[in-house]
Amino acid sequence: MKKRPIGLLVAAALCMCPAGAFAQKKGDAEAAAPADGEEAPADEGEGGEGAEGEGGELPEGEIPEGEVPGGDIGGEGLGDICEIDPAACPKLDFDKEAAKDLNEQIYAVQQLYALRVRRVELQPYWATSLNDQFVNHPGPGLALNYYITNVLAVGANFNYYRPFNADSSFNAQVRRAARVGVPLTEYDWGAALNFTYVPAYGKFAGFGDFIFHYDAYVVGGVGAISTRPIPVIDPDNRTFDFEPKLAFNAGIGFRVFFTRWFAAILEVRDYIFSDRLENDDTSVLEAPNDPLNKDNWYGDNSLTNAVQAQLGVAIFLPFSFEYRLPK
Amino acid sequence: MRKTTKKTMRRLLVGLTAGLALAAVGEQTASAQEILLTGPLAGAPAVRKLRLYREGRIEVAPAISFTLLDEYQRTMLFGARINYNFTDWLALGVWGGFGGLKLNTGLTDRVQEVNQSRRDIEAQRPAGSGPSVSRRLTATNMGPKFEEQIGTIDWIAAPQITAVPFRGKLALFQNIYLDTDLYFFAGPAFIGVSERKECDPDAGKPCQSDDQAAYAREGRVAIAPTFGLGFTFYVNKWNAIGFEWRGVPFARNTGGFDNHGGGPDSKFPDQKVNADDRDFKFNQMLTLSYNFYFPQQYRVSE
Numbered sequence: 001m002k003k004r005p006i007g008l009l010v011a012a013a014l015c016m017c018p019a020g021a022f023a024q025k026k027g028d029a030e031a032a033a034p035a036d037g038e039e040a041p042a043d044e045g046e047g048g049e050g051a052e053g054e055g056g057e058l059p060e061g062e063i064p065e066g067e068v069p070g071g072d073i074g075g076e077g078l079g080d081i082c083e084i085d086p087a088a089c090p091k092l093d094f095d096k097e098a099a100k101d102l103n104e105q106i107y108a109v110q111q112l113y114a115l116r117v118r119r120v121e122l123q124p125y126w127a128t129s130l131n132d133q134f135v136n137h138p139g140p141g142l143a144l145n146y147y148i149t150n151v152l153a154v155g156a157n158f159n160y161y162r163p164f165n166a167d168s169s170f171n172a173q174v175r176r177a178a179r180v181g182v183p184l185t186e187y188d189w190g191a192a193l194n195f196t197y198v199p200a201y202g203k204f205a206g207f208g209d210f211i212f213h214y215d216a217y218v219v220g221g222v223g224a225i226s227t228r229p230i231p232v233i234d235p236d237n238r239t240f241d242f243e244p245k246l247a248f249n250a251g252i253g254f255r256v257f258f259t260r261w262f263a264a265i266l267e268v269r270d271y272i273f274s275d276r277l278e279n280d281d282t283s284v285l286e287a288p289n290d291p292l293n294k295d296n297w298y299g300d301n302s303l304t305n306a307v308q309a310q311l312g313v314a315i316f317l318p319f320s321f322e323y324r325l326p327k
Numbered sequence: 328m329r330k331t332t333k334k335t336m337r338r339l340l341v342g343l344t345a346g347l348a349l350a351a352v353g354e355q356t357a358s359a360q361e362i363l364l365t366g367p368l369a370g371a372p373a374v375r376k377l378r379l380y381r382e383g384r385i386e387v388a389p390a391i392s393f394t395l396l397d398e399y400q401r402t403m404l405f406g407a408r409i410n411y412n413f414t415d416w417l418a419l420g421v422w423g424g425f426g427g428l429k430l431n432t433g434l435t436d437r438v439q440e441v442n443q444s445r446r447d448i449e450a451q452r453p454a455g456s457g458p459s460v461s462r463r464l465t466a467t468n469m470g471p472k473f474e475e476q477i478g479t480i481d482w483i484a485a486p487q488i489t490a491v492p493f494r495g496k497l498a499l500f501q502n503i504y505l506d507t508d509l510y511f512f513a514g515p516a517f518i519g520v521s522e523r524k525e526c527d528p529d530a531g532k533p534c535q536s537d538d539q540a541a542y543a544r545e546g547r548v549a550i551a552p553t554f555g556l557g558f559t560f561y562v563n564k565w566n567a568i569g570f571e572w573r574g575v576p577f578a579r580n581t582g583g584f585d586n587h588g589g590g591p592d593s594k595f596p597d598q599k600v601n602a603d604d605r606d607f608k609f610n611q612m613l614t615l616s617y618n619f620y621f622p623q624q625y626r627v628s629e
Contacts, residue, residue, distance in 0.1 A: 133396050170398060170606075174434070177468040177584035177596075179461050180441045182434060204495030204509060205374050208416075216497075 112201065113213035114260045115321045116147040123265060125312025127159055130268065131305065135230065136166040137187045141310060145196055153196040156223075159308075161187035167230060175232070183277035183299065184230040187306075188242040190271060192223025192249050213257045220250040225271055225306075229278035229298075237291040238278065247273035253310075261319040267310040275304040374494075377628040378506060380561055380620060381412035381491065388569055390616035392424050398581050399435045399477040403428040406483075408569075408616060416491045422512075423484040431474055439473040446471065466535040467598055468584045470542030476583035478522045480610070481546065483575065485553045487514030497560065506561040516553035516575050521546050523583030527599045534585070534600055542583060551577035557614070565623040569616035578605040 082089035123143035129136045138161070145155030165186035175181055201215035225247040228240040251269030258264065279299035282291065290296070392404040406424025413419065445461050452459065458466070470476055493509035524545040526534035533541055557571025580586075586604045589597030597603070 131396065133398050173584065173586050174438070174582070177465070177582065177586060178438050178442070178473075179465055180438050182437070200497055200499045202495050202497035202507065204493040204507075207492050208374065208494070211495075214495075 111323055112150070113203070114257050114263075114316065115150060115323065116153070116198070116316070117150040119147050119321065120317045121145040121147065121153065121155070122315045122317065123157070123312055125265065125267070125310040127269075127308045127310045129306065130309050131307040134168055134171050134182055135184050135186060136168065137161045137164070137306065137308065138166070139164045139187075141312070143194075145194075151198040153198075154194070155196060156191065156193050157221075159187075159190040159225075161189060165230075171232070181232045181280060183280060183302075184232055185227050185275055185277065185304070186230050188226035188228070190223065190225040190247060192221040192247065192271075194219050194221030194249070196253075215255050215257075217253045217255065218251070219253060219267070219269065220248075222246070222248050225273050227273075227275055229276065231278060233278050233280050234282045234291065234297075238297050240278070240297065243276070245273045245275065247271050255314055260321070261316040263314040263316075265310070265312050265314050267312075269308055269310060271306040271308070273304055273306070274301045277302050375629065377415075377494070378561075379415045379626045379628055380506065380508070380559075380564075380567070381418065382415040382626060384412050384620045384622060384625065386410040386412060386418070386420070386618055386620055388616040388618040390422070390424065390569070390614050392573070392612045392614040394480065395611040395613065397432055399432055400479055400581075401430045401432060402426045402480050403430075404480070404483060404612070408618075410489060415494070418489040418491070419487075420489065421484065421486045423482070425482045426480050429479055431477075435474055435477060438469070442469050442471075442473050467596070467600070468582075470539045471537070472539055472542075475539060476523045476542040476544060478520060478579050478581040478583065479544070481519040481521055483516055483518050483553075485514050485516040485575075487512045487553065508559045509556065510559065511554075511556045512571075513552070513554040516551050518549045518551060518575065518577065519546060520549055520579055522580045522605075523600055525599075525601045527601065529599075534598060544583070549577045549579065551575055559618065564625055565620040567618040567620070569614070569618050571614045571616070573612050573614060575610045575612070576607065577610065578607045580605045581608065 121144070123141075123145070125141050125143070126138065127141050128138040139159055141157060141159040143155060143157035145153040147153040167184065167186075171182060171184060196217050196219045198215050198217040200217075201213070203211055203213045205211050224244040226242045226244040228242045229238075231238040231240065249269055249271045251267055253265055253267035255263045255265045276298050277300060279297055281296075281299070386409065388408040388410075390406055390408055392406070394402045394404075403426070404424030405427045406422065408420060408422040410418040410420030442465075445459065445465075449459060449462055489510050489512040491508050491510040495507050495509075497505045497507050499505065521544040524543055526532045526541060528534060535541060553573060553575045555571055555573035557569055559567045559569050561567045580600070583600065584604065585596040585598060585600050586606065587593050587595070587597075588599055588601065588603035589595045593603055
């Protein structure tokens with residue numbers, strides 16, 4: 001009967017431990033700390049090497065008599081334990097324990113931060129021209145990809161340029177100074193079916209403080225782009241309609257993950273197509289009475305590389321996923 | 328009996344204190360990660376055993392740079408970057424290059440083609456009929472050889488400071504693993520440019536001539552900010568491949584034309600070629616480099 005209150009009090013004290021203390025997995029807990037106050041095995045970490053000591057030095061990990069160990073982590077609470085019952089006083093020097101090498105299990109391939117397989121990726125982005133010094137073709141775009149495997153996706157993307165084409169003032173300067181008209185082209189829209197392959201992934205430590213994950217991918221496909229010439233040779237008589245042309249594309253991209261479902265993307269994509277340019281001959285000599293004849297408006301076809309940078313975000317759906325193996 | 332009671336009381340106190348101590352620690356250890364933070368990993372750095380590829384090392388990086396979005400001429404600059412890395416995240420050095428290869432764009436070829444055909448037609452005109460309209464309107468702007476009057480970038484030297492805030496690793500095909508870093512740099516750039524030399528008919532320097540001499544270039548040094556970012560991919564302990572983008576914004580007259588100086592807001596030609604005719608241009612280039620680090624051995628962090 002006399003022992004019952006003691007047992008109840010100890011049980012009450014134990015019940016005050018928060019459930020979170022049990023959150024760590026069993027395996028991890030066992031690896032992190034030996035059970036029941038056992039000393040760490042001598043062959044684990046650097047501490048074990050110093051266990052024999054030299055010249056009367058104390059083995060690493062043991063505390064000289066009279067010193068209160070763990071004062072820096074436990075504060076006065078653990079110090080009190082040592083004063084009350086030296087037998088229950090912890091024998092570990094936590095500073096030295098922290099300095100030990102961890103004998104953690106390293107896997108050949110650690111878990112990827114964000115799995116892509118069987119997930120849909122939605123990429124809204126803004127595109128801008130990288131290689132057209134005469135007309136800039138910025139515009140919004142949207143890409144949709146489905147990852148068949150973790151590294152391979154099929155998808156489509158759509159670009160809309162029409163209200164955003166920007167004719168550079170440089171063109172007017174050349175026309176005025178050199179009296180040379182440069183055939184110009186504006187874009188309406190572009191669409192393509194693509195394959196995406198992700199050969200590279202990695203992680204960066206930022207300022208030695210936080211870690212973010214990234215991957216790099218290549219993308220390529222086929223589709224169409226709708227373009228038309230901006231009339232500069234004979235703007236009084238010529239007006240052009242947008243026409244879709246077959247377009248191939250290839251590019252590389254870089255994706256930085258903020259969460260397992262949200263990332264920023266930077267992509268450089270080359271859209272390759274055969275463009276119909278304005279005829280730089282006004283056909284005054286060949287057809288002086290027929291400047292409105294559309295057959296004379298178009299000149300040579302030109303293989304065009306429209307290289308554009310695409311900056312946007314990637315949203316992976318579903319937001320969550322499960323790893324096949326625990327680690 | 329009294330001894331036994333004292334012992335029991337002591338054990339009770341020990342038990343209670345230990346329980347309360349656990350509870351106090353447990354208040355802050357609601358997740359497994361935080362248990363580690365207060366356990367053996369307490370105070371440990373975010374990355375242990377980090378290979379300090381830069382700290383205390385000199386970087387010598389032969390490099391080739393390609394200009395982007397050029398109007399009349401593309402330039403390949405051959406040079407090098409030399410940095411001394413005070414720490415793994417801070418370096419001071421210089422980058423420079425010589426414009427060893429200059430390639431005309433399609434626009435330059437087209438302008439010259441039109442220019443030459445005009446001159447050919449001009450030569451066939453009857454004597455005394457005077458120059459054609461096109462020839463008269465372009466006489467200030469174009470000499471016999473247009474490609475010899477366009478502005479060029481001849482060399483660049485830029486002392487710069489480099490910060491390396493991001494350090495990481497890259498897996499290629501789940502087979503090749505590389506250490507990488509991402510860095511940013513900035514500094515002043517001294518740019519040797521050649522532009523069409525200034526001309527002013529009022530000052531006895533004619534802008535129009537049948538001779539190329541009136542359209543010849545002369546050199547000057549422009550000073551501009553330069554900045555950019557780059558990736559380093561470490562191949563081994565003292566070699567790396569570098570890839571960087573650089574911006575060097577400054578004003579220059581790329582075509583040798585008389586574009587500004589007259590009319591409202593000086594937006595129209597004034598029949599002179601001078602500093603007013605320079606347009607602000609956001610010059611950009613991509614650089615590929617192969618980096619060597621000395622001493623050849625790096626240090627490893629704790």
